Amino acid sequence: MLVLPALPVPDFWITQSAYIGMYALVALGLVLLTGVAGLTSFGQAAFVGIGAYTAAFLTVKMAGSPWVALLLGAGIAVIAALVLGAITLRMSGHYLPLATICWGLALNYTMANMDFLGKYDGLSGVPTLKIFGTDLGTGRGLHVLIWVIALAAALGVTRLLDSRAGRAIRSIKSGVTMAEAMGISTFRYKLDIFVIAAVLASVSGWLFAFFQRTINPTPFSLGKGIEYLFMAVLGGVSHVWGAFLGAAVVKLTEDQLQVLLPRLIGTSGNFETIVFGIVLVVVLKYAPDGLWTFAGRFLPKTTRKRDWQDAPALPARDKPVHGEPLLQVDAVRKEFGGLVAVNDVSFEIRAGDIVGLIGPNGAGKSTTFNLVTGVLSLTSGAVRFRGETITGLPSRQIARRGISRTFQHVKMIPDMTVLENVALGGYLRGRSGAVRAMLRMDRAEERQLFAEAERQLTRIGMADRMHELAGNLALGPQRLMEIARALCTDPSLLLLDEPAAGLRHKEKQALAEVLRQLKSEGMSLLLVEHDMEFVMGLTDRIVVMEFGTRLMEGTPAEVQASPAVRAAYLGTEH
């Protein structure tokens, strides 16, 4: 695309290609926001408007520099995104898309009703851009700049996604519980990508102003916001190059349809919108990942180069001394409305212990687990870890203190490799953020994180599968992968929620072997489990729960001999 202007192609092609580059910039932000993180925004056109209006106003009305306008437009977009994001990004489900429609409309109406912005007539007479005295004009010169910026943005987003911050961003879509348990502030990353998408849109708007040289509110309306989303979804909403493909397909077919359809129907109108609606339904049904899935098939598959062998180890925390009090659960209580799911339960774990938490279905085991790990808030009671009260802390703060966990239903990122999923566990042990990732200043730390992830996979006997996609694994290896991920956090206490559930006999044996090995290395474990044989053969002590209360606590032999426990499991009176 960069050399296209040097070729003897008609000006019309150059214009089309320039539009595709500008649209792709906006769609790229949506790839990050909607495709990767699952946050649907209909309001991106408003951010394009911010960039365009800032450029036009500053250069036409104030005779200011276009480059200052670029920075100012991006700055205003950042502030607008921070304010709007702070209000709307905590919303979930359909509330977020609705909120984006609201602020998309509001920003557009603001542009259209401000006297100083020329109301519906907009602003005209925008000068052309000059670089080092060379006038870029509105044709081939500006086309080069548009594509330099678009390709640089694509490179930046590609690099971002393949980084510590990128893994955090990719973890948002599959629900925040796992990401937060790995120490990630999901809200912060939502805000980060919201700001990045807004800046990309604003830069596109800045280019648009110098390309069109006259602007009005129409190209920044809600309709255009929907079209940008359509481009991203059609191209392949979770692929960087899908943004370019989507922008190209939409722009080129839109132009053809605008000529063809009025001829066919015999009257003029925006009939292409109807066709796009039908196409979108068909694409969503037959290629939900967009058209890039077809194009991507012809590209060579690459595996990550293993370049981390010599990376220095990540810093590790001081480990508790064997026998030291580690976790003290003191009369914790959880009420869901009128239901007391956990009724003043107390127990203690010392360093080096493997403690089992068992009980019939609905006894309150998982709820207790979630109270300890900060996923749920306590109604009353206290939890102390290594002498420090952790009651009421969010789960990412608890993870920071050295408690890590797995989940009853495996939580992972299926389209990331096993290695990347495990490296997500090392999040808190790294520091690089989005900007360092885009500038590739994070590579030394990345090698350390991957070296640690491989070390943990070796520890659980899965190093040979590190390059496989996590979603392709059977349940047994997926559970082991979760344990490796939890170990990657360098925990002092590991909480495993039904690790043996759904495993075959051989897989259970392999898991028990891994857990025994962890114990021999001094790891402390709290285990919720239904499989009695598994628990009895592995634990030092067992806490038995029934109807939310602690029924008894003892060694596996004591628990096995207890008539009360037997009765609880058989459902008889005791």
Ligand SMILES: Nc1ncnc2c1ncn2[C@@H]1O[C@H](COP(=O)(O)OP(=O)(O)OP(=O)(O)O)[C@@H](O)[C@H]1O
């Ligand atoms: N978010 C919630 N809202 C309302 N009730 C809940 C919620 N979570 C759990 N409960 C209820 O609390 C009780 C304890 O549930 P919990 O999942 O902790 O039991 P469990 O011992 O882990 O069961 P299982 O072995 O079946 O996983 C159950 O009656 C359950 O229905």
